[in-house]
Amino acid sequence: MKALLAGCVAALGCLAVAVAAISESMSRAEEAAAKIDLPELFEECNETFTTPKATLNYFFSHGRLQNENDYGSKCFIHCLADRSGEIDSDGNFDVDLIKVMTRRFPNETNIEGLNEMVESCVADRGETDFCERAYGLVSCLIKEKLARLGHSD
Ligand SMILES: *[C@@H]1O[C@H](CO)[C@@H](O)[C@H](O)[C@H]1NC(C)=O
Numbered sequence: 281m282k283a284l285l286a287g288c289v290a291a292l293g294c295l296a297v298a299v300a301a302i303s304e305s306m307s308r309a310e311e312a313a314a315k316i317d318l319p320e321l322f323e324e325c326n327e328t329f330t331t332p333k334a335t336l337n338y339f340f341s342h343g344r345l346q347n348e349n350d351y352g353s354k355c356f357i358h359c360l361a362d363r364s365g366e367i368d369s370d371g372n373f374d375v376d377l378i379k380v381m382t383r384r385f386p387n388e389t390n391i392e393g394l395n396e397m398v399e400s401c402v403a404d405r406g407e408t409d410f411c412e413r414a415y416g417l418v419s420c421l422i423k424e425k426l427a428r429l430g431h432s433d
Pocket residue numbers: 322323326330331332333336
């Protein structure tokens with residue numbers, strides 16, 4: 281009985297440690313997200329990959345570019361993801377940060393299953409080109425978000 285109790289306590293302890301580790305990594309992501317100044321990033325990225333506002337508005341409201349061959353605009357999206365820390369210089373994603381940003385952008389929205397949605401968009405990335413990869417991710421996130429908010433087209 282004593283051994284059993286000790287086992288339960290140990291298991292609970294492990295669970296508590298696991299939960300603490302998860303919330304620690306999410307609060308790191310929350311802190312990183314709080315430092316991101318999106319309007320500034322838009323301005324910076326526009327200096328290198330000049331993209332009309334209308335092109336971006338279309339993208340953010342449809343989850344795809346009007347012209348899918350517009351590579352420069354895909355690089356603009358990569359620039360945003362890169363400067364915000366969502367994608368690193370090896371093309372790896374910061375999944376926790378992407379979760380926070382997806383919830384926040386463009387407005388704070390609570391979508392059921394948002395974490396699973398982000399994980400599946402990340403897992404689906406087969407692109408090796410960085411601009412295509414960032415574009416593929418953000419397209420997937422926007423499309424899924426719109427569908428879940430009931431604005432799919
Ligand atoms: C990028 O710069 C161009 C030229 O200065 C401007 O017309 C355009 O609106 C800017 N795009 C964004 C997203 O701010």
